[in-house]
Amino acid sequence: MEQVEKVIDEKIQGKPLLTEKKEGNSKKLFIESYGCQMNMNDSEIVASILSEEGFNTTNNMEEADLVLVNTCSIREKAETTVRNRLKKYNAVKKVNPKMKVGVLGCMAERLKAKFLEEEKIVDLVVGPDAYRDLPNLVEEVEAGRDAVNVILSKEETYADVSPVRLNSNGVSAFVSITRGCDNMCTFCVVPFTRGRERSRDPKSIIEEIRSMHDKNFKEITLLGQNVDSYLWYGGGLKKDFKKASEMAQATAVDFAQLLDMCATEFPKMRFRFSTSNPQDMTLDVIHVMAKHKNICKYIHLPIQSGSNAMLKAMNRLHTREEYLELVENIYKIIPEMNLSQDMIAGFCGETEQDHKDTLDLMEKVKYSFGFMFAYSERPGTLAAKKMEDDIPLETKKRRLQEIINLQQEHSLFRTREQVGKIQEVLIEGTSKKNENEWKGRNTQNTVVVFPKEHYKMGEFVNVKIEDCTSTTLKGTAVGYSENN
Incomplete structure (x- = not known):
């Protein structure tokens, strides 16, 4: 349940990344990714960095010199899958002893000691901010030493690494605009695995989109754990903005301005963005969306629960009423807007009334679709440390099913609105x-x-x-x- 377009797209889980072969590269890299779109995007950045170090990608693990798995810490299922994959890699290692195995991404950050020291199943552990250090880490490993870099960075946004995007459909692409997250939602591990929030220089974003435009891509999704809180004032962490000079504050670029720049600069490309956080979403963004035909009329606007008690327990920094007011304003400015949701059924302490509040909120908003989960505790989160996961599994499943059934009704209501148009x-x-x-x-x-x-x-x-x-x-x- 991360803060990125959570679509953990099952079809692309564990699919090896294949990129164009670079002449003269003699080493082979096998890389597969689990988790959210941000992880898939990160794997492309990693392939790009390692292609400069003599690695071409392969989809045949047996012949690889380096095998990397880009992980997700969000769901237990992803973690179990990755552990099973690591066993498989190690079986292959017996046949191909020169092969090195590395874990990248959010799980690396959380389980570094386990993987390297206790279980000795990997040679290399690289957190989400340390990909630029990969060449050094690979050298360390080749020299027979374990290599770890899970230091979370204040600056790293990979602004100047252009991801290789050759396994996409060639039509739509993702461009990361922020990394990290400052919202400490109690159910979520992202702030601990991806660090504090920082934004990319708008110039580097526009340049990356221009290179996509020149390759004939037609649609760009601007990506971040929380895109609405994008803020560029010359670099550094979002939380340090108030310490910046008057000049830096006066010339800062926020998300509405960035969106406006992109849509104006590339009028023939379509733009989407994900994920939004209700507490950071401003109506400026909605007005920019209304102004440009090429910004898609769709927002993924997670709420997680329709109950104020649950929103407070989850440390969501808005109330049910504020969320509904935001939705009402969005529909006023852009009546054809479609919204989608994330919902967690059975969070710690959820009563039957809290659950009814969620169903009631869904009736009011009528989302076009949603990503719905029964709560499962994630190690390392505030909820795991401080709250009791006290809702019986049967109750969680029933509540989840009621949410899914209602969402299906609303999805049909929304698609029927389009018939005849x-x-x-x-x-x-x-x-x-x-x-x-x-x-x-x-x-x-x-x-x-x-x-x-x-x-x-x-x-x-x-x-x-x-x-x-x-x-x-x-x-x-x-x-x-x-x-x-």
Whole structure:
């Protein structure tokens, strides 16, 4: 349950990253990632750094000189999977003794001592801020020493490492704008594994988007644990902003301004962003979204619970009433906006009334979709240290099911609203269910499928919506949109 677009997309979990081979590179790197989109993005940065050190990627683990697993500390399931993978790597190591194994990312940060000293299952442990140190760490390991760098940084934003993005669909890409998180939600381990919040220089963001634009990418998602709190004032931690000079404060760039810059600079590209935090979301951002047609009318706006008692226990820094007021204002400014949620069922101390408050809030907002979990305690979080996980599993499961059932009703309500309309869709690939159909997404982030005809991947097409399920719109293309 992290603060990034939580879609832990099951299809890409553990998929080895493959990038273009660089001439003259003789070493082989096998890298697989688990967890959120931020982790997938980080693996691309790692591949980029190591490609300068003579490594090309391979999807054949047996031939690799270096095997890296980029981990997630959020869910127990991810942790178990990674442990099983490490056993597999070590079996391969017996056959290929020169192979070195490393753990990257959030889990590395949390379990460094265990992995290296107690279990001796890895050679290399690298936290999420230390990827730039990889060349040195790899040298250490090659010289037969264990290598660890899990120091969390005040500055590291990887602004000048351009991630290699060759295993994407070539149409949409992710660009990180912040790292770390200052919100100490009691259920979440991110601030401890990814450090305090810092933002990237807007110039480096615009340059990275320009390089994507030149490669013909059509859609960019700006990514951060909490994008709304983006703040560039010349570098350093977000929390130190008040100590900056008057000049630095006066010329600072916030998220609304960054979004405006991106959309203005690249009018033919579509922009999305994730994840938003209700307490940091300002109406300036919504006004910028209303002003630009190329900023998608969709926000992932996690709340986790509809109960004030639970929001307080989770250390969410807003109330139910403030959240509903924000939602009301968003719908006023952009009536066609779609919102999605994160909900945790059965957090510590949750009563039946707290649960009813969540269902009631969902009725008021009518999210287009959501990511819903039964609470499971994560080691290292404040909740694990200070709160009792006292809700029986049966109760958690029932409450979760009630949340899911209600969400499905609302998802269908939202897709039905689109039937009969003509919508701009960016073609992202072939439909999974029918190879004669394209799939893409409309501005509200809903998947649309339609017959391929003469249209091509990466084109913006106007589609008349004729039918829907709770997750997908179906229609027929009526021509290109003016965006092409």
